[in-house]
Amino acid sequence: MSYDVDALREQFPALDRSLYGHPLVYLDNAATSQTPLRVVDAIRDGYLHRKANVHRGVHTLSQEATDAMEHARERVRAHIGAASTREVIFTRGTTEAINLVAASYGELLTEGDEVILTVMEHHSNIVPWQLLAARRGIVIKAVPILPDGSLDMDAYRSMLSPRTRLVSVCHASNVLGTVNPVAEMCREAHAAGAVFCVDGAQGAPHMRIDVGAIGCDFYAFSAHKMYGPAGIGVLYGREELLNRMPPYQGGGEMIGRCSFSGTTWAELPYKFEAGTPDFVDAAAFTAALDFIDGIGIEAIARHEHDLLTYATSRMMEIPGMRIFGTAPGKCAVISFLIGNAHHYDTGMLLDKLGIAVRTGHHCAQPLMEALGVEGTVRASFAAYNTRAEADALVEALRRIAPLLS
Numbered sequence: 001m002s003y004d005v006d007a008l009r010e011q012f013p014a015l016d017r018s019l020y021g022h023p024l025v026y027l028d029n030a031a032t033s034q035t036p037l038r039v040v041d042a043i044r045d046g047y048l049h050r051k052a053n054v055h056r057g058v059h060t061l062s063q064e065a066t067d068a069m070e071h072a073r074e075r076v077r078a079h080i081g082a083a084s085t086r087e088v089i090f091t092r093g094t095t096e097a098i099n100l101v102a103a104s105y106g107e108l109l110t111e112g113d114e115v116i117l118t119v120m121e122h123h124s125n126i127v128p129w130q131l132l133a134a135r136r137g138i139v140i141k142a143v144p145i146l147p148d149g150s151l152d153m154d155a156y157r158s159m160l161s162p163r164t165r166l167v168s169v170c171h172a173s174n175v176l177g178t179v180n181p182v183a184e185m186c187r188e189a190h191a192a193g194a195v196f197c198v199d200g201a202q203g204a205p206h207m208r209i210d211v212g213a214i215g216c217d218f219y220a221f222s223a224h225k226m227y228g229p230a231g232i233g234v235l236y237g238r239e240e241l242l243n244r245m246p247p248y249q250g251g252g253e254m255i256g257r258c259s260f261s262g263t264t265w266a267e268l269p270y271k272f273e274a275g276t277p278d279f280v281d282a283a284a285f286t287a288a289l290d291f292i293d294g295i296g297i298e299a300i301a302r303h304e305h306d307l308l309t310y311a312t313s314r315m316m317e318i319p320g321m322r323i324f325g326t327a328p329g330k331c332a333v334i335s336f337l338i339g340n341a342h343h344y345d346t347g348m349l350l351d352k353l354g355i356a357v358r359t360g361h362h363c364a365q366p367l368m369e370a371l372g373v374e375g376t377v378r379a380s381f382a383a384y385n386t387r388a389e390a391d392a393l394v395e396a397l398r399r400i401a402p403l404l405s
């Protein structure tokens with residue numbers, strides 16, 4: 001079966017837009033992807049026909065809303081290879097999922113316990129641990145990177161010790177594109193007696209995720225970066241660990257029985273889902289997973305990889321081009337600077353030519369510090385991008401480069 005990118009683009013009305021007389025070339029997919037019609041239809045259907053609070057009513061509408069959300073939970077479970085729907089917790093996104101782990105699993109840590117991160121982490125996999133460090137006196141260590149943007153695995157191994165209680169690392173870097181060897185890192189963390197958490201915000205959109213094969217204890221991701229709605233995400237957690245962890249937030253839906261003489265917790269996963277969840281977007285997330293599975297995540301990955309190698313080789317021909325992150329097997333993210341041009345100026349001029357890229361520190365300031373830059377320009381690809389769009393990026397860069405020096 002050939003990859004029919006034109007048919008696929010028809011599901012994304014946003015891609016038909018023009019900006020300043022140029023067709024929109026959307027290359028900010030690592031920040032958020034565009035949304036196909038079927039997902040928007042699912043959201044619309046949920047609000048227009050099935051809006052009732054979940055798990056609370058005996059009435060039919062409430063039953064339907066509950067069924068749609070629980071069907072979504074099962075769909076997510078199968079998609080990531082989790083053993084049970086009790087291990088699938090709906091959150092607002094990756095950020096909330098990691099905060100949940102840091103706040104709740106963090107309660108089991110004590111002063112002097114060590115948490116290992118890496119310098120390539122997004123702020124949402126750094127700051128929750130810093131908040132925990134301020135509360136509980138844990139020690140944070142960060143694994144450095146090698147010049148090509150891959151992790152320094154020797155440094156990682158030397159950091160692991162009996163004091164290591166948790167390792168949390170991105171599956172793929174939102175800046176460098178580096179795909180980390182999470183299964184191997186997880187085995188080594190477990191051998192040291194630590195639990196292993198994966199920030200999958202850039203993994204789930206581009207790879208088949210099998211939490212059993214990785215062996216991880218936690219895996220966090222956001223729907224909006226994988227063609228789904230904003231405001232919904234998932235924390236996968238291993239059941240035995242989740243059972244040992246205290247609730248993260250208190251409220252409705254998360255209690256077994258509430259009384260002023262003492263309250264008991266609901267069973268998993270509801271113990272970690274206080275309050276009314278985003279049930280419409282959770283249900284609509286299944287439409288995004290259907291979209292991905294309709295193409296095949298491996299086919300998407302091959303298509304994106306083709307765009308990555310094509311765009312990279314053409315960009316390298318531009319004088320003064322510096323690309324950050326060249327690790328083998330990286331995913332389709334290209335961070336770059338042209339000569340001494342400021343990333344913001346480059347991004348602004350590209351916008352005037354219809355090209356949407358990200359500029360700045362990409363919520364990864366420690367990584368910027370390690371790279372010795374203040375920020376970069378980032379082009380990132382998704383299932384619907386084309387070689388013609390990669391050409392448009394390269395032509396635009398050639399056009400603006402003389403203006404920037």
Ligand SMILES: *Cc1c(COP(=O)(O)O)cnc(C)c1O
Nearest residue numbers: 093094095122124174201202222
């Ligand atoms: C986007 C991103 C996050 C944060 O995701 P939210 O959807 O904003 O919660 C975390 N880590 C990485 C690697 C990301 O790219």
